[in-house]
Amino acid sequence: MIKEIQEQIRQYDTIIVHRHERPDPDALGSQLGLVKLIKERYPDKHILAVGENEPSLAFLGMMDKVDDKLYNDALVIVCDTANTARIDDKRINQAKYVIKIDHHPNEEPYGDLVWVDTAFSSTSEMIVEFYIQGQEEGYTLSSDAALLLYAGIVGDTGRFLYNNTTAGTHRRTAILVEQGFNQTEFYTKLHKKDLKMSRLQGYVLQNFTIVEGVGVMRLTREDLEKFSVTSNESSQLVNAFSDVEGLRTWVFFVEEQDQIRVRLRSKGPVINGIAAEHNGGGHPMASGATVYSWEEADEVVAKLVAVSK
Ligand SMILES: [Mn+2]
Structure with a gap:
């Protein structure tokens, strides 16, 4: 499955990554983490993230403005979204090819290629697996991408507290932590709670x-x-x-x-x-x-x- 996704990514010059509405850290982390992974592997391709910005998570990154006509020749990847009704930005219908990557039960297997696995804690953890298997294809992991994927895993596991946290989750997370981003600064931003x-x-x-x-x-x-x-x-x-x-x-x-x-x-x-x-x-x-x-x-x-x- 991951090989097929790599192959589709290789074939397209424009790749637009979507995720669900009202994004949580996993939706944004998997989306923006995947964007960074692909950009680092293919610096000449046009890799974009779309959807509404979420002010409380703006420190993770902002969305791109994407012109309608870019969709005509684009590969679209949708992260962390079980059904089409929840996809933020419905223009996926105009895309040439759609890949679904998700860890929710596969209620609606939309798209041309579906990678759904509920054994993963989060879609961000799936993207880490995508990176691990992509290393031999030249994929690398920057500390920026690692932080985004870490944010997603931390979000969906409640800081490794929920029962979706597996040994595999910890192994994949260890690879992220090794990239050396600032965990203290991340948690301060994530958990800042205002008075209200x-x-x-x-x-x-x-x-x-x-x-x-x-x-x-x-x-x-x-x-x-x-x-x-x-x-x-x-x-x-x-x-x-x-x-x-x-x-x-x-x-x-x-x-x-x-x-x-x-x-x-x-x-x-x-x-x-x-x-x-x-x-x-x-x-x-x-x-x-x-x-x-x-x-x-x-x-x-x-x-x-x-x-x-
Ligand atoms: Mn999720």
């Missing part, structure tokens, strides 16, 4: 409820306004109360304009089936969904209670 987020965290810890082993937090639009926090920012707090004894699953509801975002997490029971029943999906232990009323939110809680017994 600290206040909101306090509010979440005071107000989440536990229903028969299920932790539940409901953030309304008024709450977000009161703390001046966006829905996307509030998602950083999804694990704020996960350590509370007795919790088997938990759910974080965030009310947006016309919908309520749902983030589901688990320490054992499989919860992505519940997500799929409510316009979502994801990993067995970490999924996302969307509901359209607080009554439907209560249904999700009832289902979590049932699987958590």
Whole structure:
């Protein structure tokens, strides 16, 4: 598979890398890390990253402006995105050839070539594997690229805490750390928390409820306004109360304009089936969904209670 991806990259002069909307460190790290790897291997090719910029992660890098007509002869690679609806920038339809690289369950195998492997902690870890196998083809790893991929792995493993962290994750991460980027500076930037987020965290810890082993937090639009926090920012707090004894699953509801975002997490029971029943999906232990009323939110809680017994 990696050989086929290398071959496609070799053939195209213009390569545009996409990832999912509302990018997290893995989406940006895998996207920008791959861009750097390819650029370093093929300095004369035109390698671009597209999508909306994410202000809270701007220190990782910014997106390129890409003209529509560039797509006509382009290879597009989409990182960390399970389905086409979540791809940031829909112009992938205009590309000549599309490659999907992802570690989420392969719900929608879009594109001409699909490399999906849920055994990896993160798409960034897959890109490290791509580099390892690409060394004999002349791929090199700069400390800048290593930092981006490290950011993605750290993000998706919760600093190597979640159960998606494998021996392979540590081996691949070691290769990144060897490139000698500044870890202290990176963590300072990643974990900087402004006052409003600290206040909101306090509010979440005071107000989440536990229903028969299920932790539940409901953030309304008024709450977000009161703390001046966006829905996307509030998602950083999804694990704020996960350590509370007795919790088997938990759910974080965030009310947006016309919908309520749902983030589901688990320490054992499989919860992505519940997500799929409510316009979502994801990993067995970490999924996302969307509901359209607080009554439907209560249904999700009832289902979590049932699987958590
Ligand atoms: Mn990911």
